[in-house]
Amino acid sequence: MIVNPSELSPLAAYKLATSLIVPRPIAWVGTQSKAGVTNIAPFSYFMGVSSQPPSLAISVARGRNHSIKDTAANILETGEFSVSVVSHALCHPMVQSSLPLPPDVSELVENDLDYVQCDTISAPRPLGAVATMECKLVHAHEMASVHLLVGEVTRYHIDDAAVQVDEKGHSTARVDILDPIARLGGYDYCRVTEVFAKRPQK
Numbered sequence: 001m002i003v004n005p006s007e008l009s010p011l012a013a014y015k016l017a018t019s020l021i022v023p024r025p026i027a028w029v030g031t032q033s034k035a036g037v038t039n040i041a042p043f044s045y046f047m048g049v050s051s052q053p054p055s056l057a058i059s060v061a062r063g064r065n066h067s068i069k070d071t072a073a074n075i076l077e078t079g080e081f082s083v084s085v086v087s088h089a090l091c092h093p094m095v096q097s098s099l100p101l102p103p104d105v106s107e108l109v110e111n112d113l114d115y116v117q118c119d120t121i122s123a124p125r126p127l128g129a130v131a132t133m134e135c136k137l138v139h140a141h142e143m144a145s146v147h148l149l150v151g152e153v154t155r156y157h158i159d160d161a162a163v164q165v166d167e168k169g170h171s172t173a174r175v176d177i178l179d180p181i182a183r184l185g186g187y188d189y190c191r192v193t194e195v196f197a198k199r200p201q202k
Contacts, residue, residue, distance in 0.1 A: 010145070018044075019185030026183055027058050028094055030082035030108075030115070030124040030132075031074035038106045038115065038124045041071045042086065042094050044183035045146075054153035056083060056135065061146045063100070070103050072147045079137040080121035081151060084129035087179045088191055093128075120154040130178050132157040 005013060018024075027046035031039045045059035060072040068076075075081045086094045097107040108115050114127040118134045125132040135151030162177035181189045 015185065018183070022184045023182030023190050024184075025180065026086045026094065027056070028084040028086050028090070028097070028126070028129065029058060029071050030084065030118075030126070031071055031080070032078065032123050033070070033074050033103065034077055035104075037104055038108050039070050039074055040097050040107045040113070040115075040124065040126065041069070042098050043071070046083075049150060054133075055138065055150055056133065056153065057148060057150045058083070059146045059148050066145075068147070070101075072149070073103075075137055075149055075151075076140060076147070078122060080118075080123050081135050081137070081149075082118050082121070082123045082125045082132050083135060083151075084126055084132040085178055085180050087128075087130050088181050089179070090126070090128055091181055091189065093126075118155070125157060129157075130159045130162050131173060 003016065008016065024044040025046055027043045029041055029043055033039070043058045043060060047057055049055045049057050060069055063069050071081070093111045093113055096111050101107060101110060108124060108126070115124040116127060117123070118125050118132075121134050121136060123134070125134070133153045134155040134157075135153055137149060138152050139150035141148040158173060159177065162174050163171050164174050166172055175192055175195065179191065181191055184190055
């Protein structure tokens, strides 16, 4: 089968892409408006882009009528956001936080999520998250239907139980404790249920 993207409707293009680009890690993004309203929402167009300096990128699609979503509006306004790993235990509140709410209503409050303010930025982080990264915006690219936002990580918050030290003395995260879920197509998600190692042969 050969598909010409230019012949697809926006919905058809979205469904095809999100069923092929799998699994996608989920960035649970915390922001705060200049008026002080906290916000949290999930985005699965998300990736790491650099380790020196530590940086990540999220893509925030526009909403209905081409409107800017609260997350993008807050990041563009304040230049600050947090990204939390979504563990399986947080699946339900994460999904619920994707529902649209007025800009003056906090998804954290609406979903009874305990949270605290971050250390280096003015944005919230959910206390239930095993790991959270505090980020400052360094690049913003407005595309046809999305904002591509790149942030530099200014602080990590990781549960002590999720940290292990490798043979070289470097701290790494335990995937079994993170228990991250990933987005597939439609309403489907997955967990990391099998891990294997494969080194290149010289």
